[in-house]
Structures are given as C-alpha cells and as structure tokens.
C-alpha cells in the first residue's frame with residue numbers, strides 16, 4: 597500500500613489555481629491512497645521581488661515597496677470543503693493541515709491560525725531568505741527586514757551560499773518551538789539549482805545538511821520525503837545516522853494528478869535507508 601500523502605495543496609492555496617480538493621480525494625480513492633492531508637499555504641513573510649516577474653498562477657498582493665505576499669487562507673471555506681469531502685469519501689482519511697512558511701519568524705500569527713483552523717497536520721517550511729540586495733540593508737532597529745524567495749537568492753549570491761543559507765535557516769526553524777511536526781522539503785533550493793552550475797556539490801554541503809538534520813532529530817520532529825524532486829538517498833541516510841525517528845511522505849501536489857507522485861520509488865528509498873512503514877497506514881514511517 598502507498599504511504600499517506602501528508603503534503604497536498606488544493607484551490608485554497610494561493611499558488612494552486614488548478615487545485616481541486618474534491619477531485620484530489622477522488623484521485624486518492626482511485627489510486628488506493630489510504631490518507632491525505634490538505635496542507636494549505638500560510639505565508640506571512642513578504643518577498644521583495646526586485647522587479648522579478650511573478651508566475652501567473654500566483655494570487656496575492658504586491659505592496660508599494662515591491663514586496664509580494666500570497667493571499668491568506670480562507671479558513672471557513674477551506675474547513676467547509678474538508679467537511680464536504682469527508683462526507684463524500686467516507687473510506688478515505690482526510691486530514692486538515694497547514695504548510696507554515698517560516699513559522700519561527702511569526703509566532704503570534706501562526707499560533708492564532710493554528711488555533712482557528714484546528715489543523716491536524718502541520719508542516720513547517722522555509723521558502724524565504726534574508727535579502728542581500730544593497731537597497732535592502734537596514735540598520736535601524738524596528739525597521740522591516742527584507743526577504744527574498746529562495747529561488748531569487750540565486751540572483752544575489754553564489755549558488756552554494758544560497759543552499760547553505762537555506763540549510764542554516766532550516767536548522768533555526770528545527771531548533772525553534774514553532775508548532776509543526778514535519779519539516780517540509782529540506783532540498784527546496786535544489787528545485788531551482790542553476791543548471792549552469794553542473795551537479796549539486798553534495799560533498800561541500802554535507803556538514804550543513806547534517807547540522808540541519810541533527811537539529812531536526814533533536815526536536816523529535818519528522819523529515820519529509822518530498823517527491824516534487826527525488827530526494828538524494830544520502831540525505832535520508834544522513835537522517836538515519838542523525839538518529840531521525842520518523843519519515844513522512846509528501847507529494848506537494850498542487851493539482852489532483854500530482855497526488856502521491858513518485859511514492860513507490862520514495863517508499864523503496866526509505867526502506868533502503870533503514871525506515872519501515874508504521875503500525876497502520878495512517879502512521880509516519882519509523883526506523884526499521
């Protein structure tokens with residue numbers, strides 16, 4: 597049986613206009629998925645675009661300073677649709693959830709949203725990095741500190757530095773008491789790794805990855821095997837060596853057809869790296 601998909605977006609996420617919660621549930625039943633979590637985006641960090649174009653699918657607001665923020669989650673409509681899907685698909689386990697972007701930077705607002713939604717699956721993410729653009733330098737206490745989306749970081753600093761900065765922020769998130777149980781996509785910056793740079797220099801990144809994984813393992817949280825990009829086997833082996841207890845699977849699907857994409861290969865990889873299915877299909881995977 598396929599593992600549960602613990603990281604799925606629907607039309608309630610600001611970057612998923614072709615998302616469709618009901619159709620995604622129908623797809624889950626069709627492919628024999630036991631459970632899924634609709635972890636909709638909660639973004640509270642504004643990205644300074646520095647004139648970079650926005651993908652057409654993004655729904656949000658650009659302020660007078662050129663900072664983008666995705667539209668807020670419509671909590672009531674979202675919960676109503678979760679309820680409708682639970683009625684229409686009684687044999688499918690459907691979890692409510694949130695993907696919290698940099699929750700350690702926004703503790704108050706995040707706590708309010710978690711309470712308001714009663715979300716069952718909380719995934720913690722890093723998508724933004726501190727801005728290195730000269731105009732963004734701020735030395736006055738209390739002034740807004742600027743941020744950029746991780747992919748835009750490649751326009752500001754060498755690729756290896758971007759990934760290192762990302763992993764350092766992941767370590768900070770993991771060490772925080774932000775309310776999430778699973779760390780999403782530890783390899784997120786590699787989705788946009790510049791092809792001109794050649795292969796990812798894993799040897800140079802090993803210490804940074806291991807530091808982030810050690811912080812996560814110490815926190816007792818789970819590592820997500822995000823299948824948008826096949827995870828490097830060595831990362832999962834390092835997770836095992838760090839003492840990581842649990843692995844979650846997440847397709848990060850933004851439309852129904854992408855649900856549980858690559859899960860068979862991901863499950864094989866997890867097994868090869870020393871993890872095994874939990875006692876029920878609804879549990880995270882644990883150490884073998």
Ligand SMILES: [Zn+2]
Nearest residue numbers: 695721780781
């Ligand atoms: Zn994400």
Ligand SMILES: [Zn+2]
Nearest residue numbers: 603605695848
């Ligand atoms: Zn996501």
